[in-house]
Amino acid sequence: MPSTEPLTSRPIAAAHDRPRRPRVYVSSAALDLAPARARVVEVIRSSGYEAVSMETYGADSRPPIERCLADVGTCEVYVGIVAWRYGSTPPGSAKSFTHLEYDEAVRLRKQVLLFHLDEQASWPTVHVDRSQGEVRRLRKIQARDHIVDHFADVDQLGGGVRRALHRLFGESTAPVPNLLPFIANRHAQRDELARAARGERLELSPSVVVVHGAAEQSHHKFAEFMQEQLLGRFLRAAGPVHMFGIPLRAAELDQPDVITRRIAGSCSLDVDADVDTLARRLHELGSLTMLRFPVEVEMRRGRPDVTQVDQLIRYFEVWPHRRPLRVLPVISAQYRLPSGWAAHLPWSGSAADRLAAAIGEVAGAAVVLPQLGNVEMVEVEVWAELPEVRRLLGGTDPLPTIRKIFQEYEQSTRERGMPMEKLAAKLGELLRSGAA
Incomplete structure (x- = not known):
């Protein structure tokens, strides 16, 4: 073995x-x-x-x-x-x-x-x-x-x-100071995960969690937040939570044997193991293994295509179920909203809402967390008051610059708040300018 x-x-x-x-x-x-x-x-x-x-x-x-x-x-x-x-x-x-x-x-x-x-x-x-x-x-x-x-x-x-x-x-592609966290509180997602744990919706292994939102909302950072802070607290996980990214091509999602091999290979287990053997070996580890599946979800001719989410949920339905929870698949459904000429079609404005509703329809017993949304300015204002931030900026008050960043973005896009990754890039520039 x-x-x-x-x-x-x-x-x-x-x-x-x-x-x-x-x-x-x-x-x-x-x-x-x-x-x-x-x-x-x-x-x-x-x-x-x-x-x-x-x-x-x-x-x-x-x-x-x-x-x-x-x-x-x-x-x-x-x-x-x-x-x-x-x-x-x-x-x-x-x-x-x-x-x-x-x-x-x-x-x-x-x-x-x-x-x-x-x-x-x-x-x-x-x-x-x-x-x-x-x-x-x-x-x-x-x-x-x-x-x-x-x-x-x-x-x-x-x-x-x-x-x-x-x-x-799942890595940051732009170098920014270590001081810059991904600051959004994500309290709605945290509270839903806590309710699911209290309501025993996360008692069986495997239990599927769906995280969804626009691709620019730093799904990987929220996954790290779940791994490092939330799961141990809400699920009373024994020991550290191990997280493994499981990359799959769209054409492979209707091939259960391929998915099984990818999971086994990512977890340093025998790639020739069947589902029953893989589930047993992961369960025998005694700690919680979080399997993260990043998938893209898009609008096609006005209709949400959530096929990949549905296929992954159905795949885990055939796994043997055991207590307590030891395997937690997390499907990270990242919206790719219309671009080019498609962005001007009548349905494009409500694309995110329609994608979210479609995911809820196929989720079944999976725990679907609230949609990852934009970061509000008030959260950044709280972050800007941290002594470490003020020291790095040489005592300069960053609030006027932060408010200008939000004002310009919200006026140009008519959105409330900013996507996590766009905001991180702006704050990174602000911190680097202060450090220089």
Whole structure:
């Protein structure tokens, strides 16, 4: 039987023992997307990951396609960018380099992040294939099997890549002072979790919790808040709570065996174990294991697509149930609201409410926490009064700047409050300016 020791006594790694940075492969046609590729490489590197692209290739005895496919295999993440050119094809192939690299990433079950030029975006005609059949077939295949993000310019593309890597790895992608917490109280979510624990809705293992809200609300930070503070207090967990991110492609969510292998591999257990064996081994650890599943939820033609949430909930319904709670799947449903031309359709204004309602309809017995919303200015004003903040700012009163940040954002968007990640970036700039 494989050892479960890594879960129960895993030490904090020293800096020199930490694993290498994740490698991210950048794939696209070259001539039309050169500025886009450069921006994506810049974003990947500034986010702390290693960018792999053909621009870095030196002399090599292998054919180019062999080198490209080998590099796809060494990377954890594949970033594919498609505009209106199919790209060149290697000798003897009917498919382009980009298409072959994408196929290889899918075959090897890499994390696939796809970005398509928006249909309405202006684009030089010199960079548009005369025959659109091949490139449109590739875009159709990718949109069928993955959630595809769209961009109108290189800045929007760079932001999309940064957010996607952020959600995938659950890490902050912009360096900010350690003093900056993600300050939202999240009392509504905390209180609902406490009620569920008191009402014995979290007594069986596994019990599913659904966290939902816009992608920019720092779902990973709320998951850490649950792990470090809430679960031990409300569930009286024995020992530390272990959290593992379980990344899955959309096409894998209707394959229970694949989900089981991903959970086992992430938890350092035997990847060939069946559901019963995996559940038993996690239960035998004696501590609470939190399995976090980040999924994207979007509006498609005005209808919320909550298929991924539904599939994960149904998957855990077939697990054997035991007492006490030892396995807690947390589905982090992150809304991707309409962009481009779709943002102007009549239903787009209420998209978040409709997404939230749709999640509630498929949740069944799962515990659905209130929607993660914007941070209110009063919460930031309380944070700004902390002595540590005032010291870092040299005694300068930050409240006028904070109020201006909120005023400008709320006037431009007509929203109340600010999304967590946008606010964190602004406060990070404020703290860095004070420290400088």
